[in-house]
Amino acid sequence: MMKPICILFAFLFVAQAFAEDVEVPEEELARESTLPIFNKRRAVLNRHVLTSERLELGLGGGIEMNEPYYNDYMFGVHGTYNFNETSALNIQGLWWMPGLSSYGDQLNVTTSRHAPFDASKAPHPVWAAIANYEYIAYYGKISVTKNGVMNLNLFGIAGIGYLNMNQVSTVCLNLGLGQNFFITRNIGIRADLRWLIFQGPDATTQSLRPTDHPAAGDFGNRIYYNTQLGLGLVFVL
Numbered sequence: 001m002m003k004p005i006c007i008l009f010a011f012l013f014v015a016q017a018f019a020e021d022v023e024v025p026e027e028e029l030a031r032e033s034t035l036p037i038f039n040k041r042r043a044v045l046n047r048h049v050l051t052s053e054r055l056e057l058g059l060g061g062g063i064e065m066n067e068p069y070y071n072d073y074m075f076g077v078h079g080t081y082n083f084n085e086t087s088a089l090n091i092q093g094l095w096w097m098p099g100l101s102s103y104g105d106q107l108n109v110t111t112s113r114h115a116p117f118d119a120s121k122a123p124h125p126v127w128a129a130i131a132n133y134e135y136i137a138y139y140g141k142i143s144v145t146k147n148g149v150m151n152l153n154l155f156g157i158a159g160i161g162y163l164n165m166n167q168v169s170t171v172c173l174n175l176g177l178g179q180n181f182f183i184t185r186n187i188g189i190r191a192d193l194r195w196l197i198f199q200g201p202d203a204t205t206q207s208l209r210p211t212d213h214p215a216a217g218d219f220g221n222r223i224y225y226n227t228q229l230g231l232g233l234v235f236v237l
Contacts, residue, residue: 047085047139049151049182051236056080056088058190060232064096067226069104069119069203071097076230080134090132090157092174096125115209122203123165123216125226128196130161130174151182163198167216172198180234190234196226 061075074096082088100108100120107117138154156177163172178192201219206212 048141048149049153049185049188049236050085051082051088051136051153052084054082055237056082056234057237058232058234060190060230062094062228062230065227065229067101069107070101070124071099072101073097074228076232082136085139086136088134088136088155090134090159092128092130092132092159092161094128094130096127115207118208118210118212119203121208121212121214122206122219123167123201124203125200126164126166128161128163128172130159130172132157132159132174152179153182154179157192157194163196163200165200168201170198170200172196176228178230182236186236188234188236190230190232192230194228194230196228197224198226199223 057077057079059075059077061073063072064074065072074094076092076094078090078092080088080090104119107114107119110116134155134157136153136155139152140154141149141151143149154177157174158176159174161172161174163170174194174196176192176194178190178194180188180190182188199221201216202222203219205220206214206218208214
């Protein structure tokens with residue numbers, strides 16, 4: 001047992017005798033931070049797109065991601081007045097494209113398994129006008145090319161509006177979040193995800209065969225949580 005220990009100590013003593021100090025230049029040593037060095041720091045830190053007390057106008061389209069019977073596509077316009085860099089009032093108009101979805105068309109055909117179900121005979125969203133409070137939570141920049149920088153802001157919206165469903169109308173709630181990607185100081189791309197919440201007629205509470213002509217009051221009601229994905233252009237005036 002003592003012999004291996006003696007050999008180990010002898011090896012360590014010889015290694016220590018031949019050891020040399022290695023000097024590494026200070027500039028080659030690793031540092032705690034690796035932040036890039038900018039020649040013009042103010043250009044990086046300063047806000048490039050100023051929206052305080054300015055008006056934004058936009059137009060675009062969207063899709064309802066959980067609508068089974070009706071056309072999924074929609075288009076809209078909006079106007080936003082920015083009180084400052086964090087708070088704004090947003091007015092939004094939405095229009096739904098007419099017609100049925102592919103699934104709705106399939107249900108409207110007579111088969112050996114079921115009678116036709118024409119969902120277009122039930123009241124459904126046609127247009128809406130909504131007022132939202134918009135909170136801009138974050139402003140930042142991303143480098144999309146080697147020499148290009150895109151400015152962006154992240155926002156949340158919450159509001160109330162009027163929803164027209166042809167024979168009937170109702171009050172709706174609107175919640176969402178989105179982001180503006182500014183191409184220039186005055187032009188950007190707006191992408192948002194919204195939830196439109198409202199109570200309206202339930203098409204499944206009537207048979208809706210070709211011979212049926214129900215009135216709006218004949219349907220039972222239910223609460224809808226429509227998920228909408230929107231994309232459009234925004235102009236800062």
